[in-house]
Amino acid sequence: MSESTFDFLKEYNEDAFALALDMERQYHIDPDAALTYSRKFIEELAKDLIWRKKLTRSSIPLIEMIRLIQGVHVLSSKSIDDLHYVRKLGNSAAHGSSTESSIHLPRVHKAMFDIAVDYATRHFDVPNLPHYTLPTIPSLASPQMDEKSVKDILMKLLGDNGLTVAPVAPPKDTQLIKETMRPAIRYLNSDIQDNYLYTYLSRLQETSKDAVENGNDPLGELSDYLHVDRKIQLELVEKLKTTSEKQLILLCGNVGDGKSHLLSFVQKKYPDLLSDYTIYNDATESFDPTKNAVETLSERLKDFSDQHLQDDLNSSKMILAINIGMLAKFLDYSNEDSEYTYSSLKDFVDQTNVLKPGTTSNALSQSFTLFSFLSYQPYELTEDGPKSAFYSTLLEKICSDTPNNPFYDAYRIDRENEIDTILHRNYALLSQKNIQDQIVQVLIELIVKHHVLISVRNFFNLISDLLIPVNWNELKQVTVKPSIMLENGLPEQLFNRPERSNLLNQIAKLDPLRTRHREIDDLFLSLYTGGEIDEIIEHLDENAQSFYSPDQVDSIQEWTGQLIRLMVLSNPEFAKKILDSVYQNYLQFLYQYNKGDTRRLQPLYEISSSAYYKWFGSPKPFYVYTKKITKRHRIAFKAEIEGNPSNIKSSTETILSKFSSTILLDFNKKGDENNLAKLEIDYPLFQLFMDIQDGYRPTKEDDHRSIKFLEFAEKIHEMCTSSSEIMIVTEDSKQAYLLNQDRFGTRSFRHMGTAED
Incomplete structure (x- = not known):
């Protein structure tokens, strides 16, 4: 009778054969020990191949052995993959870090067999190879029992009431129970397609029915498993726990950012908190063919209109999930024939600044609460770079x-x-x-x-x-x-x-x-x-x-x-x-801006002001071109500006999870800090600034793409333009002349040398 499926190996490598037997003896007893022996088994085969091919005389780690073997093609690519597979699991088991080792044993045992067959057939004349079989469960020999032993056991079963025997439980298919508890079985919602992994990964596709959540219904099982807590969710739940009065909760954001998922999660985990709330999840829909989406929304929100907001008998509670664009459209909507107006809601939203750049705050009032997904980025800023x-x-x-x-x-x-x-x-x-x-x-x-x-x-x-x-x-x-x-x-x-x-x-x-x-x-x-x-x-x-x-x-x-x-x-x-170094620098400035580290932001102010002068051209320091007065002459005005960091707020946090994704800098005319021009900088504009630093000249296309920068520049022009002083530059000779008029109306005209631009 065959002792093992590895019997054929005994003639060619007795040490490896002995280790295979050790692995099989531990197979049903100690999975970690079995995996450790499997690693020793492949190491023995690897040493033999290294010796046969005279690849090295020194002792080297197993991974280096496998690499050497791979390089001389003495085993198939599948065997190389199997060697790495067995090595990794053997290492984990040897260091006590393996998880569910018994699950891996069938695959490891088969990999050992395949490696052994590849090894033997490539290097020896093997007449017959066995069919592969898993290790059998070892039989337990029952010792002979004499009459006294039997009597002692029976007496232990006897009590005051005589012999008692536990009822025989009905047989159960324990293997089937174990299988149905496996996650891959438990979460299935359809037949297997191609294989288990493909079946699950296909459920992540946007075309899958698992991809879309209603928001009015609890999460499905797989979506529940995949759920990750977010700060906006924790703050919303806390608000629901503490609110007892009439309340409209605005859940704002962009398309697909998780509003529906968040509502579905709360529905499943905290159904009691929503028992008094009406959930309106799609503010872009109109269910009345005679009304558009804005008119429908006006009707649905009537309890929070100016006409009913102070109604003491009205205790409505609603969660409105709405996209920012739709919210702005609704608040700007006016119709003389409309029965309801929403000036109180509009005033509240205006106070939150949610429709303006740079906002990072949620807000609440007696009747309204606003949570904005725009205040929460999907990544964090740290001193060492972004993480998510x-x-x-x-x-x-x-x-x-x-x-x-x-x-x-x-x-x-x-x-x-x-x-x-x-x-x-x-x-x-x-x-x-x-x-x-x-x-x-x-x-x-x-x-x-x-x-x-x-x-x-x-x-x-x-x-x-x-x-x-x-x-x-x-x-x-x-x-x-x-x-x-x-x-x-x-x-x-x-x-x-x-x-x-x-x-x-x-x-x-x-x-x-x-x-x-x-x-x-x-x-x-x-x-x-x-x-x-x-x-x-x-x-x-x-x-x-x-x-x-x-x-x-x-x-x-x-x-x-x-x-x-x-x-x-x-x-x-x-x-x-x-x-990209420009990208790295921008992230550093973004972090420092949201931290409120104004000292380290100083270079960004300098880069921005320099870009302003170079964008329009500067004939002399602090002068900016505006327009041509003739084909041969251009006008420039003095625009001496300086950064003003007074409105930047500081944060004590080192990891920023809630922050503005753009940088908002204030500038003022030197000597006039009461009149500010705001410049919003995102990455594309920062990249353009750095290109300008390197000599790039902005084009008309850049003007079209940088509307916010041009609005900032126009504000600077308004603050700095003066009728009492202009510079005139000749196009051909680039000569600059300064025309001044003092407070008494006396004018002066003097040559300023050659224009620098």
Whole structure:
């Protein structure tokens, strides 16, 4: 009778065979011990291969052994992947950090068998190979019992009332009970499509019925699992707990920012708090064909109109979820025939400044409360750069190896069933912390640079797009080779699939291959002039290297771009090296502005005032051109301005989760601090300022894109223009002349030298 499925190995490597037996003996007893023996098993095989190929004489770590073996092609690429898989789980078990080790055992045991078969058939003449079987449960031998032993046991069962026997419980299929408790089973709402992981990831797509919430109904089970607490939710719940009087709660924001999800969450978790409230979740709808959306909203809010607001018999409570644009439209609406007016509500909203730039505050009054999603960014500002607890936690929800995660459990079930597709490789790659962190940084950069609104719905759809290739139907049955991974891996899905969605089209603008940076240029040049691919590989972390095996791909130069994208995602040090310095500086100024650190904001005031002079042209310091008076002459006026930080508020927090996403600076004419011109700076304007610093001349197109800056400049012109002093500059000779008129009406005209501009 065969002792083990590894019997065939005994003749070729007795030490490895003994370790395989040790693993199987612990299989049903101690999963961690079994995983530890599995690691020792592959280490023994690796040592033998190193010795046979004379690759090194020194003792090296197992991971280095695997890399050496991979380089000389003495095992298949699948075996290399299996070696890394067994090594990682064995390491975790040996250090006591494994979770649910028994779940991994079937896959580990099969991987050991496949590696052993590959090892034996490549290096020895093996006549017959056994069929694979899992280790059997060891039988327990029953010791012989004499009459006295039997009698003693029976006497223990006897009590004062004689022999008592517990009733026999009806048999239960304990395995079925265990399976139905698995998250991947419990959260299913439909049949399995292709595999468990694909089924769950497809539920993240915007076309899935799980993607849209009503707001008037509680959350679904999967949405509840994916929920992440946000500060606006905590503040809303606190308000609901403390409000007893008539109240209209305005929940304001933009399309898709989570208003409906928040209401659904509160409906499920705190139904008692909403028992007295009417929820009006879609203020853009009109249910009366004779009325538009604004008229419908006026009718629905009548209890909070000027006509009924002070009605003591009226104790209405309502939560109105409304987009900022619709709120502004409603408050500006006037109709002489309307039965209701809303001046009190309008005054309240005006006081909140929610419709103006720079606001970061919620507000409340006796009858109204306003919560604005615009006051809460999806990321935080810190001294060391931006972070996003929200996006990071969502990624952890999807990828973490935790008992209640249906996504990871779906992945695990598929791997137990030996399903290994490009989808599963991408999921494993996304599970790496470095990859997650860099994806979050890409999203923050997109929000800051291009004002892209990334709703939770957009985010989940993005994750689905990153993991499921666009040609999934062609790839789902294909063995994953390095070339397939390079062409369809997560980095390509992130940076090089602009046609898949509006969000990916925007992300493509941040493709590292679109930027000119010395580190990237040097890598390209080196590879195309005979350099070694190791120059890229050494930048990849261990997990990224194990997924790609790029040394097995012919014409590696064809894959340079794909590997650089992977490097940017998996190597935070390299990503930091190529990060846009203008972007970094803007984030520092944004942090200092919201912290109220006016001393460190001084350079930004100087950059802004310098851009103002260079935008319009300055013939002499503190003079700005306005217009031509003839074809040969231009007029300039004196505009000596200075920054005024008096309105900037300070914060004691070091991590800012609630802040203005733009910088609002005040300037005044020197000597007149009572008259201020406000300049709102976002990233695109800051980028333009820095370009101007480097000599760029603004164009008409820049004028059209920078309306707020031109409004600021016009205010400066109004404050500084004086009829008592102008400068005239000749176009051809660039000679400047100053025309003055004193308070007595005496005029003077003097030459000021050559104009600097």
